[in-house]
Amino acid sequence: MDVDLALAVLLQALTGIGTLVIISLGLAVIFGMMRVINLAHGEFLMLGGYSAILAVKAGANIWIGMLLVAPVVVGAVGFVVERVLIRHLYGRMIDTMLATWGLSLALIGGVTMIFGNSVSGFSAPLGSVAIGGFRTSGYSLFLIGAAAALVVCIWLVLRFTALGLIARGTMQNPDIAATLGVSPARVYAITFTIGAALSGLAGGLIAPLSGVVPTMGAAYIAKAFITVITGGSAILAGTLSASVLLGAVNTVGTFLTTPVLGEVVLLIVAIVLLRLLPRGITGRFFRGAL
Amino acid sequence: MRAAPPGIERRQYLLEIGGAIALAAAAAIGLPRALELFAVINATVFVSLAVLALSLALIWGFGGILCFGQAAFFGLGGYAYAVAALNLSDTTYAVPIALLVPTAAAAALGYVMFFGRISDVYMGVITLTVTLILFNFSNSTAGDEWRIGAAPLGGFNGIPSTPPLNVPGQPGAALPPEAIFRIAVACLALCYILAKLVLRSSFGRVVIAIKENELRAELLGYDARLYKLGIFSLGGFMAGIAGLLFASCVFVSPTMFSLSYSAQIIIWVMVGGLGTLAGPIIGCILLQMLTTWAGTLRDISPSVILGVILMLVVLALPKGLLPTAFAIAGRLRRGDRR
Numbered sequence: 141m142d143v144d145l146a147l148a149v150l151l152q153a154l155t156g157i158g159t160l161v162i163i164s165l166g167l168a169v170i171f172g173m174m175r176v177i178n179l180a181h182g183e184f185l186m187l188g189g190y191s192a193i194l195a196v197k198a199g200a201n202i203w204i205g206m207l208l209v210a211p212v213v214v215g216a217v218g219f220v221v222e223r224v225l226i227r228h229l230y231g232r233m234i235d236t237m238l239a240t241w242g243l244s245l246a247l248i249g250g251v252t253m254i255f256g257n258s259v260s261g262f263s264a265p266l267g268s269v270a271i272g273g274f275r276t277s278g279y280s281l282f283l284i285g286a287a288a289a290l291v292v293c294i295w296l297v298l299r300f301t302a303l304g305l306i307a308r309g310t311m312q313n314p315d316i317a318a319t320l321g322v323s324p325a326r327v328y329a330i331t332f333t334i335g336a337a338l339s340g341l342a343g344g345l346i347a348p349l350s351g352v353v354p355t356m357g358a359a360y361i362a363k364a365f366i367t368v369i370t371g372g373s374a375i376l377a378g379t380l381s382a383s384v385l386l387g388a389v390n391t392v393g394t395f396l397t398t399p400v401l402g403e404v405v406l407l408i409v410a411i412v413l414l415r416l417l418p419r420g421i422t423g424r425f426f427r428g429a430l
Numbered sequence: 431m432r433a434a435p436p437g438i439e440r441r442q443y444l445l446e447i448g449g450a451i452a453l454a455a456a457a458a459i460g461l462p463r464a465l466e467l468f469a470v471i472n473a474t475v476f477v478s479l480a481v482l483a484l485s486l487a488l489i490w491g492f493g494g495i496l497c498f499g500q501a502a503f504f505g506l507g508g509y510a511y512a513v514a515a516l517n518l519s520d521t522t523y524a525v526p527i528a529l530l531v532p533t534a535a536a537a538a539l540g541y542v543m544f545f546g547r548i549s550d551v552y553m554g555v556i557t558l559t560v561t562l563i564l565f566n567f568s569n570s571t572a573g574d575e576w577r578i579g580a581a582p583l584g585g586f587n588g589i590p591s592t593p594p595l596n597v598p599g600q601p602g603a604a605l606p607p608e609a610i611f612r613i614a615v616a617c618l619a620l621c622y623i624l625a626k627l628v629l630r631s632s633f634g635r636v637v638i639a640i641k642e643n644e645l646r647a648e649l650l651g652y653d654a655r656l657y658k659l660g661i662f663s664l665g666g667f668m669a670g671i672a673g674l675l676f677a678s679c680v681f682v683s684p685t686m687f688s689l690s691y692s693a694q695i696i697i698w699v700m701v702g703g704l705g706t707l708a709g710p711i712i713g714c715i716l717l718q719m720l721t722t723w724a725g726t727l728r729d730i731s732p733s734v735i736l737g738v739i740l741m742l743v744v745l746a747l748p749k750g751l752l753p754t755a756f757a758i759a760g761r762l763r764r765g766d767r768r
Contacts, residue, residue: 179693180641228745233495235744236699241693249731253526358689360563369555400570407563418548 146170148276158287162361164367164379165290166339172368172375173311174331176226180244181364182357185337188343189352194263203265210344211337217269218336222329232329244357251354252312264348270407279348285401286345290338293311295376307331350351366410372420381421386410443630446708447623454619463606471607471679476718477614477714480673481621483698483714485668488625491705492634493661494641496550499539500695501668502564503532505686507673509568509583512592512682516581520601521593528674529667536666537659540610544655544662558692565687574618588683595678602635607679614675618711623666625707630665637661701743703750714750 163185170178178184187212195205221243229236266278274412298304308326310317314324350356367386371378389409394402417424462470482504491493491549511528514523539560542555583587595610605613610654628634639645640654648654673686685691694717702713720739724732747754 142489225741225745230753232748234696234700236502238697239741239744242737244737245733249735249737253731253734317584362558362661362689363496366555366559369552375715378557398570404493404563404566407559409564411559414548414552414556415542415546419553 149391150279151276152395153388153391154284155237156391157383158280158284159349160367160390161287161291161379162342162345163281164364164371164383165294166335166337166342167364168368168371168379169335169338170332172371172373173307173364174230174328174335175233176229176332177233177240179237179240179337179361180221180247180258180357181339182219182359182361183244183247184218184339185343185346185360186251186354186357187247188215188340189347189350189356190255190343191340192221192344192347193260193262193352202262203219203427206344206347207341210347211341213338214340214343214380215333218339219329220331221334221336227325228333246428248354255354255376257321257354259353261351262268262348283349290341291376291380294338298376303330330336336378363406370410370413372403372417372419372422373427374422377426378420378422381426383411416427432729443626444552444649450619450622453717454615456493458612458615462611467607470611472722473725474611474614474679475676476715477611477684478672478679479616479674479698479718480714481614481618482695483702483710484621484625484670485672486617486695486699487702487704487707487710488668489661489665490630490699491707491710492629492641493637493658495658495662495665496554497662497665498554498670498692498696499559499561499730501687501691502561503536503669504567504673504676504691505561505564505684506532506535506681507670508592508668508677508682508686509589509673511584511674512589512679513581515593516589516591519580519593520599521595522601524597525595525674527671528677532673533663533667536598536669540659540666544658547655548626558689561687561692562689564683565689568684570689571595584683586684588681588685590681592677592681597620608676610679614679617675618719621671622711625668628661630717633657633660667693667734697740699750701740701747701750703752703754705754706750707729707748709752716751 165186167178167181170176170181171172191213192205192210195209196202197303204208211375225239225243226236235415244319262278265277267283269281298308306317306322306331309320310322310324310327313329317327318324339379350359365387367382368375370386371380372380386409390402390406392402393405397405413421459582461473465473480647482500485503486497486500486627489497507528510531511521511524514527516525541684542548543556548556568588569586571583572587576581576585578584583589588668593604595613596606597605629638637657637660639650640652640657644654647657662723672673676682676686684763698714698717699710699714702711703709717736721732721736724730725736728736743750748758
């Protein structure tokens with residue numbers, strides 16, 4: 141295998157890993173930290189995609205649309221959803237699943253009624269970049285960088301800010317947090333909103349690659365769940381390690397067979413992994429990480 | 431649950447089984463006469479899905495096993511039926527094959543999960559993942575190279591030529607839709623009675639004891655893994671029946687494995703009432719009728735209505751329809767006595 145081809149596959153694997161990280165982070169916060177099974181995660185991505193597209197069509201700069209409008213809009217939606225629906229359901233994991241499934245159906249239906257069932261999108265910025273003897277899209281390089289930046293940002297927030305400390309403490313033991321003067325209800329609302337905003341950002345970021353349809357969420361939700369659960373209890377280290385492993389497996393599988401069988405390989409690896417490490421990757425390795 | 435005196439319990443048990451038989455007989459005789467052909471086929475689909483709801487009601491409500499992948503066994507039953515029927519060009523022997531494949535799959539998957547001591551949430555994910563693998567795989571089987579004997583798998587389109595059931599032993603004599611409806615109703619009643627019988631047997635009592643407290647049951651000397659495997663395989667068997675009925679009145683396609691079926695089954699059980707057998711059947715049929723009705727509305731998308739109803743059910747009736755109805759009835763009766 142010559143160097144160029146190896147580099148191309150490596151880059152593709154990195155893009156796959158970056159995409160997995162991006163689509164999983166919002167869920168890692170909502171499901172990994174808050175134990176809310178958010179089946180509307182895919183629809184949060186979809187709303188992020190639509191927000192970005194509408195912003196771009198309204199004349200906004202493409203970067204503002206993707207990086208600012210999408211997370212703000214979906215964060216606002218997440219805040220409303222938490223206040224109206226989710227806050228009644230903490231501790232009732234199965235019920236959160238049923239309620240968010242209803243939310244997901246309602247969002248798909250509502251968006252279809254407004255925008256119709258056709259694919260819309262905008263082309264990826266940044267053109268193409270030559271590396272050695274082949275060309276790759278600059279946008280996939282940007283995605284890899286964005287995934288890395290997001291992970292670093294969340295790590296900084298969780299590790300070094302008061303908000304991060306309070307959020308981690310409240311998720312671990314809300315009663316003790318409450319005796320220390322923290323309002324768990326408020327922390328939950330903020331955390332859920334941040335999780336939703338991360339999902340919205342992810343939707344904005346993947347919109348140029350995948351196009352946007354009301355039903356696009358279904359393509360991402362299972363992968364995101366499997367990544368987060370394979371990762372285990374430490375949300376950042378877990379999501380990152382699971383994304384690296386599953387993304388690499390997916391890319392190699394796709395490279396050797398077909399894209400569909402590549403996904404099948406990803407899922408089989410996830411099952412085998414969970415059989416060997418029933419508490420996820422971070423249940424065994426990187427313990428005590430964030 | 432408060433234990434009733436044996437005589438009363440036995441009477442109620444016989445009453446429930448008798449009621450199921452009477453209801454099934456009435457539906458089997460009455461509905462095909464009252465409904466048009468299209469509605470009969472639709473009703474057959476509802477009944478086959480009700481069998482599916484019952485299968486999850488049994489393993490989740492009484493076995494405590496939350497399986498996100500009941501659709502996998504449903505789809506396997508359907509595909510096994512379609513492939514076997516096309517190859518044998520007779521459905522007589524396709525039926526046992528269609529029941530064997532999902533049961534064996536459930537037993538194999540259950541072995542990995544229960545003997546690996548995998549915890550609840552991960553069990554949900556593994557079953558969901560298996561379903562997704564089957565969904566992705568069956569979607570990718572378009573083209574001539576993907577065929578099993580005489581049956582092309584057809585990828586995204588499924589197998590539109592799935593034959594309906596025929597009179598046993600007579601390949602040419604396909605059963606009319608009314609007869610298939612009657613068979614489906616009979617299967618639903620039989621599955622219900624089977625579930626009741628199993629739960630009353632000593633095996634079923636141990637299964638419930640394990641759900642209530644696994645450690646306690648194990649300390650009493652029962653191997654929880656084996657009992658869970660048993661009830662899970664039975665659930666796979668019933669889901670296979672549902673898949674077979676569904677396949678014989680519609681046709682098989684990868685949507686049988688889809689996430690939307692997997693989640694809907696759970697919703698039927700939750701709406702109807704977890705921990706009951708009749709509730710999920712009622713929940714399934716009501717929600718199916720609701721979906722069909724919502725599909726006829728022009729201005730508003732059916733999924734919006736369905737979604738809003740689901741959210742309201744979770745917030746207002748967390749125990750599900752049937753237990754809530756019983757609780758209200760019980761309160762009224764006590765009120766009368768006072």
